[in-house]
Amino acid sequence: xxxxxxxxxxxGKQFVPNPGNVELAPLFRGRPIISxxxxxxxxxxxxxxxxxxxxxxxxxxxxxxxxxxxKECHFLIPNKINFTNDYKIATNDRKKLIIGFGDNTPxxxxxxxxxxxxxxxxxNSLKLRQISAAGDNSGxxxxxxxxxxxxxxxxxxxxxxxSPRHADGIVITGPISENMAEATQICYDATPDPKxxxxxxxxxxxxxxxxxxxxxxxxxxxxxPVDLYVPGNPAHPLTFINGILSLLGKKS
Amino acid sequence: MTHKHTIxxxxxxxxxxxxxxxxxxxxxxxxxxxxxxxxxxxHCVAYYAIPFEKKLKFxxxxxxxxxxxxxxxxxxxKTSGVVLESLxxxxxxxxxxxxxxxxxxxxxxxxHPWLKPVRFPFARFNRNSTMNNYPFFQIESEELHEVGVxxxxxxxxxxGHFRFICNGENVIHxxxxxxxxxxxxxxxxxxxxxxxxxxxxxxSIAGDSAVAHGLAHTGLVESLAGIDVPQRLQIERSIALExxxxxxxxxxxxxxxxxxxxxxxxxxxxxxxxTIINTTQLWCGNRFGKGLIRPGGTNYPSDADxxxxxxxxxxxxxxxxxxxxxxxxxxxSVLSRFDGIGVFTQEQARLTGAVGMAARIxxxxxxxxxxxxxxxxxxxxxxPTMLTSGDVLARSLLRKLEVKQSxxxxxxxxEILMDSMEILPRPQYNYKLQPESFxxxxxxxxxxxxxxxxxTGKDGEIIHYKIKDPSFHNWMALALAxxxxxxxxxxxxxxxxxxxxxxxxx
Numbered sequence: 203x204x205x206x207x208x209x210x211x212x213x214g215k216q217f218v219p220n221p222g223n224v225e226l227a228p229l230f231r232g233r234p235i236i237s238x239x240x241x242x243x244x245x246x247x248x249x250x251x252x253x254x255x256x257x258x259x260x261x262x263x264x265x266x267x268x269x270x271x272x273k274e275c276h277f278l279i280p281n282k283i284n285f286t287n288d289y290k291i292a293t294n295d296r297k298k299l300i301i302g303f304g305d306n307t308p309x310x311x312x313x314x315x316x317x318x319x320x321x322x323x324x325x326n327s328l329k330l331r332q333i334s335a336a337g338d339n340s341g342x343x344x345x346x347x348x349x350x351x352x353x354x355x356x357x358x359x360x361x362x363x364x365s366p367r368h369a370d371g372i373v374i375t376g377p378i379s380e381n382m383a384e385a386t387q388i389c390y391d392a393t394p395d396p397k398x399x400x401x402x403x404x405x406x407x408x409x410x411x412x413x414x415x416x417x418x419x420x421x422x423x424x425x426x427p428v429d430l431y432v433p434g435n436p437a438h439p440l441t442f443i444n445g446i447l448s449l450l451g452k453k454s
Numbered sequence: 455m456t457h458k459h460t461i462x463x464x465x466x467x468x469x470x471x472x473x474x475x476x477x478x479x480x481x482x483x484x485x486x487x488x489x490x491x492x493x494x495x496x497h498c499v500a501y502y503a504i505p506f507e508k509k510l511k512f513x514x515x516x517x518x519x520x521x522x523x524x525x526x527x528x529x530x531x532k533t534s535g536v537v538l539e540s541l542x543x544x545x546x547x548x549x550x551x552x553x554x555x556x557x558x559x560x561x562x563x564x565x566h567p568w569l570k571p572v573r574f575p576f577a578r579f580n581r582n583s584t585m586n587n588y589p590f591f592q593i594e595s596e597e598l599h600e601v602g603v604x605x606x607x608x609x610x611x612x613x614g615h616f617r618f619i620c621n622g623e624n625v626i627h628x629x630x631x632x633x634x635x636x637x638x639x640x641x642x643x644x645x646x647x648x649x650x651x652x653x654x655x656x657x658s659i660a661g662d663s664a665v666a667h668g669l670a671h672t673g674l675v676e677s678l679a680g681i682d683v684p685q686r687l688q689i690e691r692s693i694a695l696e697x698x699x700x701x702x703x704x705x706x707x708x709x710x711x712x713x714x715x716x717x718x719x720x721x722x723x724x725x726x727x728x729t730i731i732n733t734t735q736l737w738c739g740n741r742f743g744k745g746l747i748r749p750g751g752t753n754y755p756s757d758a759d760x761x762x763x764x765x766x767x768x769x770x771x772x773x774x775x776x777x778x779x780x781x782x783x784x785x786x787s788v789l790s791r792f793d794g795i796g797v798f799t800q801e802q803a804r805l806t807g808a809v810g811m812a813a814r815i816x817x818x819x820x821x822x823x824x825x826x827x828x829x830x831x832x833x834x835x836x837x838p839t840m841l842t843s844g845d846v847l848a849r850s851l852l853r854k855l856e857v858k859q860s861x862x863x864x865x866x867x868x869e870i871l872m873d874s875m876e877i878l879p880r881p882q883y884n885y886k887l888q889p890e891s892f893x894x895x896x897x898x899x900x901x902x903x904x905x906x907x908x909x910t911g912k913d914g915e916i917i918h919y920k921i922k923d924p925s926f927h928n929w930m931a932l933a934l935a936x937x938x939x940x941x942x943x944x945x946x947x948x949x950x951x952x953x954x955x956x957x958x959x960x
Contacts, residue, residue: 205781209722212774216725227732229739229754251883253651270654272745277753277880285739332610336635338956339612340661340742343705346610350724364608381574381585381959382613382634385605411654414645417576417638435744436661 222454230287231271236303238282266299266433267407292432292445311448319396327359331369337376341403341436348439371398377405377412380419400430460525465826466673469893483529495520501551504918519825540566547807573959574633588631612955628933635959643919649883660957665698666899668747670906674895679885692830696860699900701730703853713946714791729771750882772861779854792847796935796947810902810924812931815848822898849950887914923957
């Protein structure tokens with residue numbers, strides 16, 4: 203017991219007091235800024251370099267839904283593209299994930315796209331069922347971390363639950379493999395209405411590096427509207443928590 | 455002992471020309487495999503088939519842990535209707551290699567004891583073999599019942615299906631049906647024929663081992679391209695690998711506490727793991743080290759400030775972890791759930807060809823860092839930590855001991871880094887690979903041995919890429935360890951192995 207008290211004291215307060223206001227490591231690869239427009243030659247080089255076609259040529263931009271945050275575009279033209287440590291990059295509007303020249307404002311939610319019942323029903327309690335559909339386990343570990351002693355999303359009434367029948371929505375990680383397509387559908391069908399679909403990580407949003415693989419099957423996503431996109435490789439727990447808070451219209 | 459029917463290769467060593475790999479007749483090949491594996495210091499690190507010049511080429515690599523040599527040899531068969539006498543009937547450790555070849559190309563292996571699907575790849579030979587008709591082992595009995603779990607589990611983890619046959623609470627048999635995570639990575643390694651894309655793919659094989667798989671990949675392309683990297687970079691890479699090991703081991707210790715309802719151990723270890731992965735984030739901007747390992751150079755050279763910050767975190771968190779672990783391993787309520795549970799014996803480990811932690815908890819000295827050293831381990835003598843009891847307790851204790859050992863390693867290396875501040879090269883994405891060659895790269899990740907190998911074509915393009923995660927062997931270890939255990943002990947057994955679903959499914 204005495205030993206436990208000693209550890210308890212060492213442990214101190216571990217929780218992040220305000221998940222909406224954290225200064226992450228300076229090198230954390232979050233929202234990019236395009237401060238100078240690359241010339242045509244540079245754009246060609248960027249298009250050839252980017253591993254996941256996240257570079258949009260016209261008008262020039264970076265699509266965070268496809269970006270794997272390798273930051274190689276920055277290393278190619280460091281004085282024109284940079285990545286900030288702004289982790290609040292989740293939104294419900296796929297178009298807002300494209301960062302254009304000169305954009306230097308936080309990625310925002312589009313309130314018009316939030317279904318009415320979401321905030322009414324889920325604001326104070328949101329239970330989610332996670333589906334790893336060929337995720338590489340880093341995204342899953344970050345989602346687990348979202349509920350841990352540091353990030354503690356439970357304080358907002360947000361939790362992962364074991365059964366889809368207890369859930370208010372599903373959280374998909376991974377590009378959705380053909381072999382997981384049926385289970386994903388069954389899990390979604392088992393979740394009672396109204397329900398959310400949240401895509402976490404670049405693999406889930408666009409297929410990421412797995413785009414075009416004959417082993418993935420993304421038909422499920424063609425059938426239903428997506429309520430939240432949480433980019434990242436993997437998405438940081440703070441990106442996930444803040445994304446959900448803004449979807450629910452809650453303050454951090 | 456020399457083996458005249460093989461060619462010797464070294465881990466991350468110079469590639470060999472494909473035509474120099476001996477092609478044996480199958481009986482001779484089979485004899486060679488058995489001859490090599492009769493020595494307990496040898497184990498098979500790769501055996502696979504590829505369609506090559508209108509034939510099916512079977513490549514085998516057997517590593518000798520004493521001499522640090524890898525023996526490569528092969529046999530050729532026609533492309534269809536191949537029937538071979540299985541090696542697994544005599545050497546069970548070969549079972550999973552033959553299953554994979556059977557699944558991919560329809561090769562029949564006579565007398566194979568367990569010719570089951572491995573991962574249901576998109577290009578499998580038998581399209582009638584589907585995820586929904588996996589041929590589970592069944593026992594007809596009125597006394598037994600079956601329990602099916604997954605693919606989606608209660609927690610936030612990867613998908614896989616477990617089918618138990620139980621007698622009351624007792625597990626008689628567990629069969630593990632995988633494949634849900636199959637993304638076709640080996641094929642993408644060829645399709646996405648751009649070095650950066652391949653690097654990102656390698657980091658995504660198993661995100662919890664991004665550094666280890668990244669290192670196996672860079673080691674492979676660097677040897678095929680003849681790139682030598684400076685010693686400082688090798689040290690930094692080795693540090694990254696050990697940081698990954700420390701973080702996962704601490705996290706797993708916490709998760710093991712969760713499974714036996716010791717919440718204090720869980721939360722303390724969660725917080726400690728955060729400090730380690732945040733150190734990796736401080737270094738390269740990603741908590742899993744994605745982006746840190748690159749061929750030929752680095753985007754994130756370490757500086758004195760970072761090394762000082764890392765050492766201070768390791769000192770503090772290392773001490774706190776040691777205190778916490780002492781407490782965990784002295785609590786009767788924890789020990790009674792760990793001690794003697796899920797025993798995996800040395801005999802079983804040899805039989806199944808277990809690697810990494812699963813082998814070292816049974817007293818088998820199998821660690822690539824010692825036997826086939828890579829990166830800075832080439833210059834650093836290293837003695838693997840081993841335990842012998844093979845139970846959940848051994849698997850948790852090994853984590854505690856390996857964390858301590860890794861911290862010591864990093865401490866020594868950090869001092870070398872502090873002494874000199876040479877400037878490291880940037881990554882190379884325009885490398886040219888030696889044509890018509892074969893190379894192999896082994897790396898000891900936190901789970902165990904990772905093996906990447908590749909074959910290049912006439913213009914140095916990669917025409918075949920093979921990935922092997924330790925889980926490929928060790929899933930069978932889990933299935934054996936839970937036999938005759940209570941089904942309620944399955945979660946803690948599963949967590950103690952903590953195998954990769956995506957690493958197996960690729």
